[in-house]
Amino acid sequence: MTNPTAAELIARSNRLGSDPRNTNYAGGNTSAKGTDLDPATGEQVELVWVKGSGGDLGTLGTNGLAVLRLDRLKGLVDTYPGVEREDEIVAAFDYCLHGRGGAAPSIDTAMHGLVDAAHVDHLHPDAGIAIATAVDGEELTRTIFGDTVVWVPWRRPGFQLGLDIAEIKEANPQAIGCILGGHGITAWGDTSDECEARSLEIIDTAARYIAEHGKDAPFGAPLEGFAALEDDARRAKAIALAPVIRGLASYDRPMVGHFTDDPVVLDFLASAEHPRLAALGTSCPDHFLRTKVKPMVLDLPADAPVEDAIARLHELHEAYRADYQAYYDAHATADSPAIRGADPAIVLVPGVGMFSFGPNKQTARVAGEFYINAINVMRGAESLSTYTPISDAEKFNIEYWALEEAKLQRMPKPKSHATRVAFVTGAASGIGKAIATRLAAEGACVVIADLDLEKAQAAAAELGTTDVAIGVAANVADPEAVAAAMGEAVLAFGGVDLIVNNAGLSLSKPLLETTEKDWDLQHDVMAKGSFLVSQAAARVMIAQGMGGDVVYIASKNSVFAGPNNIAYSATKADQAHQVRLLAVELGEHGIKVNGINPDGVVRGSGIFAGGWGANRAKTYGIEEEELGKFYAQRTILKREVLPEHVANATAMITGPDMSHTTGLHVPVDAGVAAAFLR
Known part of the structure; x- marks a missing residue:
């Protein structure tokens, strides 16, 4: 059963965290003090519940709280070795924990435990950080709040900051909270409701003051030629640039991308002061840990030709x-962690928008959201004063903090297909859906492309949020539809790494009954469709410069001559030879091309359910429901082939263990001797 104090804290945290005006995703932390039973002694003990490391206030649950003995946490004051060695004290938080489970204590635990208040909120509201990053933030704090909110000069989060705020609260009994220079706000209260009300009072007061006293154009005059492009032109340019930018952002290690053309971004980039402000970088630690110290900004007008933009982006x-290497070299010491990569996490393109990157889609999206927070902070600070973030030295001390490095080292090992973007055709059902499901389970971002948009979106929703999968409409026989679907994939995830040509249909007819229309339909969907999808994907992959995989779901019929399926088997043979041709042509770009040859997959197959199964059963003189067993009995292993078996082969051939294999056809047919490759 959840302790009432903890339940109250979770409810408050969820309310505060659900409003982006109060704090950013996973930013800030909240706490509450109370008592609970110590099962070892049977006595009530004083505890502090505090949001743990890495949690998000808006979605916080019981497991996201760290629970510590308050007497032991306060006892650390007597053993604290001083600010030069304060990292050592953080390890002692683990020895203050109460009970089992819960989250790891965050670096801000001391702030919550040492401040003499039953409830404490530490938040990162844009309005509050705007005051905190103004060059005259201390004076502004006095002007806006009088003596009810106290200024705290910048200090890196940690035990000493907790001591500082505790001392300030004690010396200012009239205060409801403080502005933390360069960082955010902290508020406290005797009850949960009072603490929440005070947090909101500080945020609302700061926002209202900025709105009433700020100047009209804090980012300066409009910059000629840098206004936002029209919607269609903006989207087209974003699609053209996204793979190139993703490749640049992945120079050191592969990244997933996110794109936004939020008006906040477009307005910032259309203003004269954006180059100066962008170069200053972000300030709040939660911001720059995700966005890096500053973005990369394209310095060309919005209507610059794509070719010119690409050339300049490379420069x-x-x-x-x-x-970035110079930044690292200037501040690193012998004890600093190794450089983690020198590529940008945020790339700004005037007139187009913002591209953000991370090791997965959620991280990439959140990085972009944080930079929008940073723009809002800069707007507020510039409208009242001059934006002045913390120094690069202080940023480095946090970015390459030993504690931050330890947090990164605790992260689980990436899955086999992490950072990869897979585009699977015909993926709303059957083999395609099984492949999409398996690739998502292996860490890939998945684009489910299908002729039926509603079914594609429903299948994507089964895999999780849009950070995992999206559904798009794709008539693979239509080049414009293929280009549009590929464009959606590029904007959703930054590019494409893995294509599965699975879309298909089957017409089971003998030669004399096969019409020209039958032949064209069969070849348009599978032979032409695979060609069009592979061509569109190759353009993206080559632009990225990150290699890739193209997989054709061919068939044992590509090499086996069965009865009454001239159109189907001929087009499968076409697909099989496309594998060989493209493996040779695309190899110089690091793109592998392989095929998978299943036997008839009956269960879960849209093709078989659509009439092919009935026709094949008639051909073999059996009942349709016996077709799976019939196929199994003609194999060497006497096993039926299911969609999951084809998905397994796809994951294997595109995984890290098959990095040196291209031009291969993998039989997934339980052994059909007549289809052995020679």
């Missing part, structure tokens, strides 16, 4: 990497 990327 800027080289300069960005050199600048």
Whole structure:
């Protein structure tokens, strides 16, 4: 049973965290003090419940709380070795924990435990950080709040900051909270409701003051030629640039991308001061840990030709990497962790929008959201004063903090297909759906492409949020529809790494009954469709420069001459030879092309359910419900082939253990001797 104090804290946290005006995703932390039973002594003990490391206030649950003995946490004050060695004290938090389970204590635990208040909120509202990053933030705090909110000079989060805030609260009994220089806000109260009300009072007061006293154009005058492009032109340019930018952002290690053309971003980039402000970087630790110290900004007008933009992006990327290396070299010590990569996490393109990157889609999306927070912070600070973030030295001390490195090292090992974007055709059912499901389970972002948009979106929803999978409409026989679907994939995830040509249909007819229309339909969907999808994907993969995989779900019929399926088997043979041809042509770009040859997959197959099964059963003189068993009995292993078996082969051939294999056809037919490859 959840302790009432903890339940109250969770409810407050969820309310505060659900409103982006109060704090960003996974930003800030909240706490409550109370008592609970110590099962070892049978006595009530004083505890502090505090949001644990890495949690999100908006979705916080019981497991996201760290629970500590308050007497032991306060006892650390007597053993605290001083600010030069304060990292050592963080390890002692684990020895203050009460009970089993729960989250790891965060670096801000001391702030919550040492401040003499039953309830404490530490938040990162844009309005509050705007005051915290103004050059005259201390004076602004006095002007806006009088003596009810106290200024705290910048200090890196940790035990000493907790001591500082505790001392400030004690010395200012009239205060309801404080502004933390360069960082955020902290508020406290005797009850949960009072603490929440005070947090909101600080946020609302700051926002209202900025709105009433701020200047009209904090980012300066409009910059000629940098206004947002019209919708269609903006989208087209974003699609053209996204794979190139993703490749640049993945120079050190592969990244997933996210794109937004939020008006906040477009307005910022259309203003004269954006180059100066972007170069200053972000300030709040939660911001720059996800966005890096500053973004890479394309310095060309919005209507610059795509070719010019691409050439300039390559130049800027080289300069960005050199600048980041210089930043690292200037501040690193012998004890610093190794450089984690010099590529940008945020790339801004005037007139188009923002591309953000991370090791998965959620991280990439959140990085973009954080930079929008940073833009809002800069707007607020510039409208009242001058935006002045913390120094690069302080940023480095947090970015390459030993505690931050330890947190990264605790993260689970990436799955086999992490950072990969898979585009699977015909994926709303049958083999395609099984493949999409398996690739998502292996860590890939998945685009489920299908002729039926509603079914594609429903299948994607089964895999999780849009950070995992999206559904798109794709008539693979229509080049414009293929290009549009590929464009949606690129905007959703930054690019494409893995294509599965699975879409198909089957017409089971003898030669004399096969019409020209039958022949064209069969070849348009599978031979032409596979060609069009592979061609569109190859353009993206080559632009990325990250290699890739193209997989054809062919068939044993590509090499086996069965009765009454001239159109189907001929087009499967076409697909099989496309594998060989493209393996040769695309190899120089690091793109592998392989095929999978299943036997008839009856269960779960849309093709068989659509009439092919009845026709094949008639051909073999059996009942349709016996077709799976019939196919199994003609194999060497006497096993029926299911969609999951084809999905297993797809995951294997595109996984890290098959990095040196291309031009291969993998039989998934339980052994059909007549279809052995020679």
